[in-house]
Amino acid sequence: MPELPEVEAVVNGLQNTVIGKKIVSLKAKRPKIIVGDAEQDLGKIRNVLRRGKYIILEANAIIIIHLRMTGKLLLVDRKVKERKYVRAVFLFDDDKKLLFDDVRAFGTIVIKQDQQEYFPIQKLGPEPLLKNFNFDYFAKKIENRKVPIKNILLDQTVLAGLGNIYTNEILHRAQIDPRKSANKLKKKQLQKLISETKNVMKEAIAAGGTTISDFRDLSGKSGNFQKKLEVYQKKYCRCGNKITRIKQAGRSTFFCAKCQK
DNA sequence: TTAATTACCTGAGAGC
DNA sequence: TGCTCTCAGGTAATTA
Numbered sequence: 001m002p003e004l005p006e007v008e009a010v011v012n013g014l015q016n017t018v019i020g021k022k023i024v025s026l027k028a029k030r031p032k033i034i035v036g037d038a039e040q041d042l043g044k045i046r047n048v049l050r051r052g053k054y055i056i057l058e059a060n061a062i063i064i065i066h067l068r069m070t071g072k073l074l075l076v077d078r079k080v081k082e083r084k085y086v087r088a089v090f091l092f093d094d095d096k097k098l099l100f101d102d103v104r105a106f107g108t109i110v111i112k113q114d115q116q117e118y119f120p121i122q123k124l125g126p127e128p129l130l131k132n133f134n135f136d137y138f139a140k141k142i143e144n145r146k147v148p149i150k151n152i153l154l155d156q157t158v159l160a161g162l163g164n165i166y167t168n169e170i171l172h173r174a175q176i177d178p179r180k181s182a183n184k185l186k187k188k189q190l191q192k193l194i195s196e197t198k199n200v201m202k203e204a205i206a207a208g209g210t211t212i213s214d215f216r217d218l219s220g221k222s223g224n225f226q227k228k229l230e231v232y233q234k235k236y237c238r239c240g241n242k243i244t245r246i247k248q249a250g251r252s253t254f255f256c257a258k259c260q261k
Numbered sequence: 262t263t264a265a266t267t268a269c270c271t272g273a274g275a276g277c
Numbered sequence: 278t279g280c281t282c283t284c285a286g287g288t289a290a291t292t293a
Contacts, residue, residue, distance in 0.1 A: 001285085001286065001287080003287095032269095053287080066287080066288085067287095068270095068286080068287055068288075069270085069285075069286055069287065070270090070271085070272095070285095070286095085271095102270095103270085103271060103272065104269090104270045104271050104272080104285090104286090105269085105270055105271075106269070106270060106271095106286085106287070106288085108288095120288080120289085144262095144263090145263085145264095146263085146264090147263080147264065147265095151264090154287085156287085156288080163286080163287070164285095164286060164287085249265085249266095249286095250265095250266080250267085250286075251285085251286055251287090252284090252285080252286085
């Protein structure tokens with residue numbers, strides 16, 4: 001499931017391969033995958049950006065891609081046979097095509113004339129690795145929030161890019177109980193949470209992301225950060241204590257009740 | 262305003 | 278072997 005580091009790996013791959021390519025056509029293979037006018041002349045890709053978990057292709061229009069759960073972008077030769085989970089195809093003016101492959105069909109491609117027109121991107125919180133994600137910002141954001149801190153970390157309007165795997169790992173490293181109300185965190189815990197968020201993101205990006213089931217980068221390569229996971233889908237903590245598994249906001253939370261307070 | 266719940270989607274695995 | 282059920286989870290929409 002692609003989160004910020006995985007999307008970063010895909011964007012890096014796209015920057016090295018598709019900038020300058022002209023999009024000849026963009027075709028959906030099933031309904032509701034593409035929102036907006038895919039028939040227009042999309043022109044050359046001038047730039048590729050990431051914002052949170054969104055991939056942004058700048059061409060004659062702005063093409064905003066979200067991989068959701070199982071989405072993948074694969075750059076292949078035109079002659080390559082497409083498997084049945086390919087949901088959309090970008091055809092370029094050379095011998096390549098970009099496949100949007102997505103088993104669960106949750107992912108979307110939105111076409112807008114201007115990035116600012118796309119409301120979900122406007123609402124996103126700061127990027128974890130930028131300076132504006134800091135103690136003052138985060139303390140203000142959570143001062144009246146009674147929901148569990150894990151839910152806050154998953155809230156893209158508070159912080160852009162985190163998903164279930166990394167929130168589990170960040171809270172474990174920061175030794176914070178994921179059930180703890182956000183407004184009950186002590187100053188030191190908040191500082192630790194911010195620094196571990198930045199550390200985990202940096203390490204995961206350097207490792208090329210996490211591959212649990214099906215994440216692949218543009219060339220089909222897996223990430224490596226799964227080797228560093230300490231709680232997500234684990235049975236025992238490093239301390240020897242059994243990992244507790246609960247449901248929060250409809251998703252699995254893994255934590256060590258001994259280390260995380 | 263905030264919080265909780267549900268729909269979307271399909272393959273994998275468990276249980277019978 | 279084949280059927281049914283449950284689970285995985287990011288986001289938007291709906292409800293409380």
